[in-house]
Amino acid sequence: MPLITLRQLLDYAADQGFGVPAFNISNMEQGLAIMNAARACDAPVILQASLNVRRAYAGDRMIVAIVNALASMYPDNPICLHQDHGHDEQACVSAIAAGFTSAMMDGSLMGDGKTPASYAHNVDITARVAQIAHWTGASIEGELGVLGSLETGEAGEEDGSGAEGKLDHDQLLTDPDQAAEFVAATKVDALAIACGTSHGAYKFTREPDGDILAISQIEAIHRRVPNTHLVMHGSSSVPQGLQDLINASGGEMPQTWGVPVEEIERGIRHGVRKINIDTDCRMAMSGAMRRFSRDNPSNFDPRAFILAGMAELETLVRDRFERFGVAGHGRKIKPIPVAEMAKRYADGGLDPSRKAA
Template sequence: MALVSMRQLLDHAAEHDYGVPAFNVNNLEQIRAIMEGAEQTDSPVIVQASAGARKYAGPNFLRHLILAAVEEFPDIPVVMHQDHGASPGDCQKSIQLGFSSVMMDGSLLEDQKTPASYEYNLEVTRRTVEMAHACGVTVEGELGCLGSLETGEAGEEDGVGAAGVLTMDQMLTDPEQAIDFIAQTNCDALAIAIGTSHGAYKFSRPPTGDILSIDLIKKIHQALPNTHLVMHGSSSVPQDWLKVINENGGEIPETYGVPVEEIQQGIKHGVRKVNIDTDLRLASTGATRRFLSENKSEFDPRKYLAA
């Protein structure tokens, strides 16, 4: 099966009431593991390249790895998505490379550190949509800044994350503003801010409604029932992997992610795309540390990277 557009996939997800995992990838091992998991569960998948991944591996290398996965797993619908484009120019480059979907993150200025005005976000997202739709490419926008309702801090992942302390208004998407944003930009999917943040250190305790606003998803879905919602910062931070890492030389402090049950609640109320990155990093790090601890004379990267 060739690459599919994200709009096509999310429309199907909405019709049949499910959510699609969107995995950030950096290398061969991650892409193969994701595709094998998708094959085992008979699931479509969104494979996405963050700004950091594009810098680390190079967009051309990533593109060819993803296309190889499409060729090797022909029965799996795959979206090749650019995560967190800092400008319409970034998105244009990805479209020219053959990405079937792009995200224009206008919630931050081009430095991906400074919170942007609503007017700026509207303008850069609208420009990206006009360009992308002319090429048959899906666009995801973002309204509100990712940030912890506990600390007001955004967290940082691959250089993306608001600097300083954010206000509650910045960290929680306004439903009325979301209506206007969709009307003015015509973007295909909308990432909303509900109290999640990038990275492993999302919550200092298992999250409840005061620090993770699943109710806000319900309000936005009621206001925009035909809009595909996106949850960023949605890794669950499995405690089992934290234990494996720390038992094998790691020193990750106590931390918690978004419970799977809360993600499922989001899916029931319009979330169609769920972004996952940190969980892949934890699993990869844990498996590698455990393998090297148990095989102290081993030095073949093909073996420990396959662990």
């Protein structure tokens, strides 16, 4: 099956009322585990890669080759390949040229991925990248507000993306009226919003409540832009069971709290269509590999370690597909060619302020 665009998948998800987990991958093994879960659940998939993975770990040719191979191996499970957190034109355009069907133009930060950008800069660069992407039929996700903690005013860093310094409370919460202006000005296909989530494992120092995780802000944004597909970043749940697994197997992970799955489900009921998950996947694989090493000290076959990690990751991914409502929809989605998506953009049928034509 050919890769599909983010816009096609999220339009379908909005019509059906579910949210799609977006899993970051770095290698073949993660991809296989995620797709095994997708096949078991009959789910469509968003696989995404960071700039660090593209530039310093696997490279574009390897990531695109892996994902295209997965698309042929799992023909009943549509896949969108998404570039996560591009902070300049080159990051997004090069991803699309390499074969990604979607990219995130995160103009909330400057090109260094660290310095908060002005609203004017964000609108200007995101609109330009969206126009280029739409000429080809690819999708663009934008971001308004700065991802970071409402507890500390600081952002977690993940794969080269994360604001430095203290952030104002207003920066950490996306304004609903400004969200409407931003979507209209940029024509993004999806909008990542800030509501108190952050990258990495150490999101909250206590179980989050409404003071430090503002799901109510998502509800307000959805009321203002009801046809815009919203995105939650930093949405790993950091399960207690995986923390315990890591620490029981030789790890030293301090107690921490992530985003409760129940709160993500609440967000899905109010317009969240894409949910980014990376830390949970890392914890699942590394925890299971640590346990295997502890329990099998004489084994030196790396495949055995990796297979143990893949099994734990598959279990996690299946849970998210089922909890977010994605299960059972894979075979129902018929891919729209990217060239056809380009024509729909040109004809004005994919305006983000209303449902797709």
